[in-house]
Amino acid sequence: MSQHAVRPTPASPTPPGGHLLEVRDLHVEFRTGEGLAKVINGVSYHLDPGETLAVLGESGSGKSVTAQAVMGILDTPPAHISSGEIRYQGQDLLGLPEAQRRQIRGRDIAMIFQDALSALNPVFPVGWQIGETLRQRLGMSRADARRRSVELMDLVQIPAASERLGDYPHQFSGGMRQRVMIAMALAMEPKVLIADEPTTALDVTVQAQIMDLLADLRRDLDMAMILITHDLGVVADVADRIAVMYAGRIVEHADVRSLYRAPAHPYTKGLLDSIPRLDQRGGKLSTIRGLPPNLMRIPSGCPFHPRCPYVQQVCVDVVPHDLVLDDGRTSACHFAQEVRDDRVS
């Protein structure tokens, strides 16, 4: 497999102090009984203070694994980071000893997970779980941690917070549980919040509330956010930039507006076309044919070629590099320009 050079990601040039968070050419493998699964194959993205990056992709595309690598909570083994850098405020996290790495977790970079019911410990009251971070990491007293926990629960708009401190996760509704999760992540006022499919397990009406809450909190607390999702609809209102992942790579990286207006990768185009639209009622929903590749046998050339409607011989033979388009976006497609301008047949 060809290793391609690290190139700056689009939309903003590297600021003088470096990016707040930068992932460079990350490779992660999973060593399983059946063989080696190449889950992340050269992912690069960055995050600047105050912005929201959406990472979009199907399940198995590697979006969560990348985030867990950033957090340093990958299970190793089976996971193994074979190469790459994860820089936070200029410091390569992968080179740090676990004790220092741990200090950054929660304090600088915090994460919320998809299913709050299983992500919260079922046998401890929520107040205890929010307060644990404060007591253990900041050395707060029980009483102080309790007070602060109520504040945090107020912040995420849990009604009657002080009365619900002693309740257990299963006593909350799905939306309220996710709010507890968010309150917990905010305990140490992190600078980066990674939200891994925060609304996937929720009802549609609650999804919107949680997304609004996250967007408000991000603004009010001046955090940067990585929003991992497979739902294109969620992204549009909240994100500044989008990185679309496929088979462990970022196949397209662009600001939200231009990506929605004119996707420059056939996969992104397929995703956008498969959103049901009210103005095309009665017609058949378009889908992307085929299935995501088996990560133990990633197809030659462009990993998307078996599913791509525009496939040419070159796609089978040659791994496409990130093509930087004139407006600063990148797309890992041999025909990026043509796809964007809709000139392919």
Place this chain on the structure above:
Amino acid sequence: MFRFIVRRLLQMVLAFFGTTLIVYALMFAGQGDPIQALAGERPVTAAQRAYLTEKYHLDATGVGGFFYRYFDYISNLLRGDLGESLTGRSIGDILAAAWPVTIRLALIAIAVAVVFGVTAGVLAGIRRASIFDNATLLLTLLVLGIPTIVLAPLAQYFLGVRWQLFPPTAGADPDFFALLLPGIVLGSLSLATALRLTRTSVAENLRADYVRTARSKGLPNRRVVSVHVLRNSLIPVITFLGVEVGNLMSGAIITEGVFNIPGVGFNLFRGIRTEDGPLVVGIVSVLVVVYLVSNLVVDILYAVLDPRIRYE
């Protein structure tokens, strides 16, 4: 919770009458001549026969007579009178002497299971697929594969007789040291099961989502395991050990027999062998109560340990 306990207590009453009825029926219904059984080989005079028939209400025959005697027995039992064994000793006295010994034995066995089983299980669960994990798997399979009736005489012969590390038998009024080897033998099965259960539970919980959350809070691994994982992993283990206490009280028949320990199991075994109906029924009635109570305690404990379980 209160309603749950009340309902369970009512169920216990039913279970108690059901089991005692069955045991009573098995012991007495098939008996030919209970008075001759009482006297053994000796002849019974007509006066004695008339007295005993009167005393045990043997004149009532058939199913009606059986239930008459059963309710007679139960009403005595509820007044705390377990009756007399065929040897003429008060069954209450026999049990008062036997229970402390059996309880001590069961406590040693449980202590062995908790200290070694749970500790080794936690370690094996954390270091899954390590040498330690595989070694304990092999050992526990070995222990689980050998029935107590084989393990107890083997331990007695090698550790007690050949190498003389422990007293080979306990005898009347045994001290702690005399009960140690029988306790270990009795507890080995619980130890093996507790170990496997703990190991699986810890290994499973280590992969749980909430562990990932705890890690992402920046907690040290030590705390993640000892607080978050252990608290969840030990729920099934404690439940198992609770039920096991009840089992050990009654399951000590073989061990007490082999090591000659004058406990409840020993007396029960003797009662069965000598066809001592009143003794067997008396002991089993008490064992039923012990078993029912320990199960109730486990159910309540389960709700305390796991807040998701609320009995209504």
